[in-house]
Amino acid sequence: MDFSIGELARRTQVKVPTIRYYEQIGLLAPPPRTEGQQRRYDKKSIARLAFIRHARELGFNIEAIRALLSLQDNPDQSCNVADRIASARLAEVEDRIASLSALRTELQRMLEECACGRVAECRVIETLADNSHRHGRLAES
Amino acid sequence: MDFSIGELARRTQVKVPTIRYYEQIGLLAPPPRTEGQQRRYDKKSIARLAFIRHARELGFNIEAIRALLSLQDNPDQSCNVADRIASARLAEVEDRIASLSALRTELQRMLEECACGRVAECRVIETLADNSHRHGRLAES
DNA sequence: CTTGAACCTCTAGTCACTATAGGGACTAGG
DNA sequence: CCTAGTCCCTATAGTGACTAGAGGTTCAAG
Numbered sequence: 464m465d466f467s468i469g470e471l472a473r474r475t476q477v478k479v480p481t482i483r484y485y486e487q488i489g490l491l492a493p494p495p496r497t498e499g500q501q502r503r504y505d506k507k508s509i510a511r512l513a514f515i516r517h518a519r520e521l522g523f524n525i526e527a528i529r530a531l532l533s534l535q536d537n538p539d540q541s542c543n544v545a546d547r548i549a550s551a552r553l554a555e556v557e558d559r560i561a562s563l564s565a566l567r568t569e570l571q572r573m574l575e576e577c578a579c580g581r582v583a584e585c586r587v588i589e590t591l592a593d594n595s596h597r598h599g600r601l602a603e604s
Numbered sequence: 605m606d607f608s609i610g611e612l613a614r615r616t617q618v619k620v621p622t623i624r625y626y627e628q629i630g631l632l633a634p635p636p637r638t639e640g641q642q643r644r645y646d647k648k649s650i651a652r653l654a655f656i657r658h659a660r661e662l663g664f665n666i667e668a669i670r671a672l673l674s675l676q677d678n679p680d681q682s683c684n685v686a687d688r689i690a691s692a693r694l695a696e697v698e699d700r701i702a703s704l705s706a707l708r709t710e711l712q713r714m715l716e717e718c719a720c721g722r723v724a725e726c727r728v729i730e731t732l733a734d735n736s737h738r739h740g741r742l743a744e745s
Numbered sequence: 746c747t748t749g750a751a752c753c754t755c756t757a758g759t760c761a762c763t764a765t766a767g768g769g770a771c772t773a774g775g
Numbered sequence: 776c777c778t779a780g781t782c783c784c785t786a787t788a789g790t791g792a793c794t795a796g797a798g799g800t801t802c803a804a805g
Contacts, residue, residue: 542726
């Protein structure tokens with residue numbers, strides 16, 4: 464019925480140091496310990512950690528997950544807050560897709576135009592060196 | 605003909621501490637200094653920094669930029685290397701777009717299905733808590 | 746010569762982990 | 776009971792690409 468951190472890691476696909484890290488930052492409650500100070504988890508821990516993992520997969524940051532967990536713990540509240548968090552994340556994802564699509568286009572153009580001879584006439588290098596282009600913001604990935 | 609770090613920052617839209625950082629990690633050569641140890645730059649510095657900035661906007665990492673700069677400095681080489689770096693970046697961008705598109709779909713579904721009443725019946729929270737879903741890799745943005 | 750903006754170095758903080766060092770605990774077999 | 780091997784523990788430092796702050800110096804204008 465209760466098991467080690469390694470077992471929890473296997474069952475949730477979250478690495479052992481990551482689990483300890485989540486405990487340290489207060490995302491996971493400190494579990495009971497054996498006499499020798501080893502952590503022991505139960506089924507509830509799996510559910511909670513799976514929740515966190517799924518939220519991370521969707522790209523929610525730790526603060527957002529903290530908020531989502533506290534909503535899960537208080538199911539009588541309105542879920543407006545959850546909606547707002549998820550909508551904000553959706554907006555971020557859409558922005559990101561848009562800016563990456565622009566990058567893709569520029570990279571493709573660079574690569575297509577390169578005759579691939581000497582660097583001296585390479586479009587890739589030339590494009591980068593060209594200082595007469597639009598200045599968007601930096602890519603973050 | 606030569607100017608301060610602040611002026612270089614204004615002309616390239618790269619922040620002053622970032623310029624010093626690039627020098628520290630060896631992307632920019634240490635410029636000459638005034639008697640009082642202040643950096644003085646010339647037009648070439650603008651070109652070099654603009655190149656770096658553009659490459660960063662396209663999401664190339666520092667190591668890739670180091671390689672691209674050294675290609676620019678040796679224009680007699682084949683530009684295969686530049687092509688390979690750019691192609692690798694394009695592949696990354698395409699992967700990223702694909703995985704973000706999947707996230708977008710999942711977030712949209714979550715939000716559409718939420719009747720937005722109490723958290724107890726909120727699809728957003730429920731979806732996250734549902735442990736019977738596909739396990740892709742974590743989103744990195 | 747004085748003021749104030751811009752410059753200098755150095756250190757630490759960001760995010761969400763990941764890696765390493767140096768040890769202790771638990772389990773299965775002999 | 777002993778040992779071997781695997782797992783577990785804490786604590787600290789490192790990642791990438793900056794950004795922020797402290798505390799002090801230099802420059803250009805008036």
